[in-house]
Amino acid sequence: MEILEKISSASKLELPEILVESEKEKMLAELKSSIENMGLEWQKYLGHVQKTEDLLRKEWAAEAGKRASYALILREIANAEKIEPTEKEINAEAEKMTARFHAHDKNNIDTERLKDYAYGIIRNEKVFQLLETPN
Numbered sequence: 001m002e003i004l005e006k007i008s009s010a011s012k013l014e015l016p017e018i019l020v021e022s023e024k025e026k027m028l029a030e031l032k033s034s035i036e037n038m039g040l041e042w043q044k045y046l047g048h049v050q051k052t053e054d055l056l057r058k059e060w061a062a063e064a065g066k067r068a069s070y071a072l073i074l075r076e077i078a079n080a081e082k083i084e085p086t087e088k089e090i091n092a093e094a095e096k097m098t099a100r101f102h103a104h105d106k107n108n109i110d111t112e113r114l115k116d117y118a119y120g121i122i123r124n125e126k127v128f129q130l131l132e133t134p135n
Contacts, residue, residue: 003132004073008070013069015068015069019068019072020061020065021064023065023068024064028053028056028060077131078123081127083123085122085126090118093118097117097118
């Protein structure tokens with residue numbers, strides 16, 4: 001992350017607002033999923049922390065911008081270095097993710113979206129490995 005921060009600081013990125021908003025929505029979905037996976041109700045959680053979804057989105061503006069810029073940087077490095085996960089790696093990661101779901105939820109999984117997500121995770125891991133490798 002330190003390497004990404006340095007690259008981001010040295011870059012002149014103009015992030016479209018739609019990317020930042022998309023990242024806020026992703027952050028909200030991640031938190032909501034995490035809360036629900038702990039067996040808590042989302043609305044009760046919001047009441048407990050005394051916040052609304054809109055307030056959370058506003059509070060996350062800077063972090064969402066940072067995450068969006070990091071995603072663009074990682075994608076550009078992957079493209080420049082021609083970093084691609086193999087189909088075998090993607091399938092293995094998707095299977096690991098699927099194993100975390102309850103049996104009744106597995107039928108509702110969009111496998112193509114899951115594989116796209118696995119692709120991104122693996123590609124980013126490979127970019128981090130490249131960045132962390134001493135020259």
